[in-house]
Amino acid sequence: MRSRYCAYALGLVDYVIDTTAKGPQFQDDRVAWTQQIEAFCRGTRFGGLRISEHVDGEEEAFVTFHATLEQAGRDASFAERSRFVREDGRWKYHSGTPAP
Numbered sequence: 001m002r003s004r005y006c007a008y009a010l011g012l013v014d015y016v017i018d019t020t021a022k023g024p025q026f027q028d029d030r031v032a033w034t035q036q037i038e039a040f041c042r043g044t045r046f047g048g049l050r051i052s053e054h055v056d057g058e059e060e061a062f063v064t065f066h067a068t069l070e071q072a073g074r075d076a077s078f079a080e081r082s083r084f085v086r087e088d089g090r091w092k093y094h095s096g097t098p099a100p
Contacts, residue, residue, distance in 0.1 A: 001063040001082060002049060004093060009046035013037045021085050021092035045070040047077075052099075059086045064099050 007015040013034050020026055027033035047068035055062040061084045069076040079099040084091045 001051060001065055001084075005046070005049045005065075005067060008037075008041055008044070011038065011041040013041070019090070019092050021087055021094040023083075023085075023094040025093070025095065043071055044076065052079075053081075060084070061091065066099075 004016060004019055006012075007019075016037055017030065017033060027036075047070060049068070050066045051063060052066065053062070053064040062081055063084065064079070064081045066079045067077060069078070080096040081099045082096040083094045085094045086092075
């Protein structure tokens, strides 16, 4: 989770895409997906990441976090419980649900 947050903050689009599993956020059109992520990164100030829970499994893991973000001068912070799955020996982001 920390590496993906940093990748967004640094605009490392290929890393974000390469660490996303074939789940709800995955897009087949890599060019369009790249443009969407680039726009998000340019328009966002990344203020910090706090991990509150991490649950490991052999093929599935969960991370609950709070991300501090600002977009167009407004707070865009959010909390999420992310699901990661192991694909080809690597952990990849699959999906997330809002966390309290």
